[in-house]
Every structure is written in C-alpha cells, then in structure tokens.
Amino acid sequence: MKGQSPYLATIVLILFLALRTFIPKNEVIVTQKNLDKFPLNINDYQGIDIPLTESVYKELNPDIYIYRHYLPKFNNHPSILLYIGYYGTAKGGRTGHNPHACYPSAGWAILDLKKVILFISGKKVSINQIFIQKNGERRVVLYWYQSEGNKILDTGIKQNLHRFFCRILKRRDDGAFVRVSASINGNSKEILPKVYAFTKQILTLLPHYWPQEKEI
Incomplete structure (x- = not known):
C-alpha cells in the first residue's frame, strides 16, 4: 500500500489540475428550457401538468422539471406519472434523489x-425497474x-463518471433524473408492455427537448 500512495497522489493531482483547467470560469446558465415544450400528447395519452x-x-431543487399525469384515451391502458428533473451545469447536473431510499421513507x-x-x-438501453406497494396499492x-x-x-455512479469527463472535455455536466410510474393493481402482464411502450417514447423524445446552456 505504501508503494501505491505516490501514484494515487499523482492521479489525484492530475485530476485536480484537469478540473481547474477545464471547468468553465464563467457562469453557465440555461438559455433555452425546451422541456416546457415537451409533448402533452404521446400516442394514446393526454398529459396534465401537476405542480x-x-x-x-425545494428538496429536489431542479432547474427545470416536468411532473405530469398522462391519462389514457382507452380503458385498457394504465394512467402514467412522468417526472423529469433537469439540473444544469451550475447545479452539478444531478439530484441526490435515490428511489431506493425515498420510497421507503415515504411508506x-x-x-x-x-x-x-x-x-x-435499434440500440439497447438499460434502465431500472422497481415494484413498490403501499396500503394495498402496487406500482411499477x-x-x-x-x-x-x-x-x-442506469446508476448515479455512472452518471457522475460521465459528467466528470463531460466537464473536462466539453465544459458541461448537465443532466436529468427521469421516472415513469404506473399502478399495477390489475394484471401486470397486460400493463407492463404498455408502460414499456410509453417509456420508450419518453426515451426517444427527450433528446429533442433537452435544454441548452451557455457561458456568460
């Protein structure tokens, strides 16, 4: 371990100097929200904004957010809740929100x-899925x-690493936390494919409504 400490110190010093060199010296602000134009109509759903x-x-502290209840046009579709919390470079690009801790703390x-x-x-995307229950209600x-x-x-650690390199190479590290949820009190085998289909639409649409930033 003693032989490794000089190498570790060197790595830390290099990372520190890289950050000092490449982190924007000017303030970075959001110049175009874009998320406020995110579609209310998605396939067979009509969205309603929820404040x-x-x-x-205050707890989540996003720069921009969407919190919507998407209501289905057909009875055999579940209603879906969508939350997108965007954090600009000035806020470090992410929230400390962790569903594995937040849901149990809420009962x-x-x-x-x-x-x-x-x-x-055509590309594989890995995301997280959890089933939760409270007072007899089950949700995915x-x-x-x-x-x-x-x-x-699919993890905050991966996002932190990605943000670190983006901050060095592109002088930006904005990011978002995205959550899709639906009640599954009925037959989950029928509901899950519909939730997946909706989620794929969100994944496809979000890059087109990503906020823009600028140094001032």
Whole structure:
C-alpha cells in the first residue's frame, strides 16, 4: 500500500489540475428550457401538468422539471406519472434523489428491483425497474439518469463518471433524473408492455427537448 500512495497522489493531482483547467470560469446558465415544450400528447395519452408542492420542489431543487399525469384515451391502458428533473451545469447536473431510499421513507415497500433492457432505435438501453406497494396499492416504477441529451445511465455512479469527463472535455455536466410510474393493481402482464411502450417514447423524445446552456 505504501508503494501505491505516490501514484494515487499523482492521479489525484492530475485530476485536480484537469478540473481547474477545464471547468468553465464563467457562469453557465440555461438559455433555452425546451422541456416546457415537451409533448402533452404521446400516442394514446393526454398529459396534465401537476405542480410540485413547495417543500418537494425545494428538496429536489431542479432547474427545470416536468411532473405530469398522462391519462389514457382507452380503458385498457394504465394512467402514467412522468417526472423529469433537469439540473444544469451550475447545479452539478444531478439530484441526490435515490428511489431506493425515498420510497421507503415515504411508506412504500420495495417488493422487487431489477434492470430492464429496452431497444431504442435499434440500440439497447438499460434502465431500472422497481415494484413498490403501499396500503394495498402496487406500482411499477422505471427510472434512469440522462446526460448530454441522449446518454442513458442506469446508476448515479455512472452518471457522475460521465459528467466528470463531460466537464473536462466539453465544459458541461448537465443532466436529468427521469421516472415513469404506473399502478399495477390489475394484471401486470397486460400493463407492463404498455408502460414499456410509453417509456420508450419518453426515451426517444427527450433528446429533442433537452435544454441548452451557455457561458456568460
């Protein structure tokens, strides 16, 4: 271990100097929200905006957010809740929100969790899926982290690493937390494919409505 310490110190010094060199010296601000134009109509769904309570907004502290209830046009489709919280470079690009901690603290029991692979434009995308339950209600929650508009990451650690290199190479590290959830009190085998289809639409659309930033 003693022989490794000089190398570790050198690596830390290099990373520190890289950050000092490449981090924007000017303030970086969001110049175009774009998310405010995110479609209310998605396939067979009509969205209704829901304002966050002041306490929740302060806790999450996003630069821009979408919180919507998407209502189905057909009875055999589940209603879906969508949350997108965007964090610009000035806020470090991400939230500390962790569903594995937040749901239990709100009284939800986590019944199951796993990774889910979806295909978007022929490419495999890995996101998180958890089943939760509270007072007899069961819900499925799909969530992921997104950076650079189209970079999909299934853990906060991966997003942090990606943001680090983006900050060095591109002088930006904005990102978002995205969550899709729906009640599955009925037959989950019928509901899940519809939730997956909706989620694929969100994954496809979001890069086109990604906010723009600028140094001032």
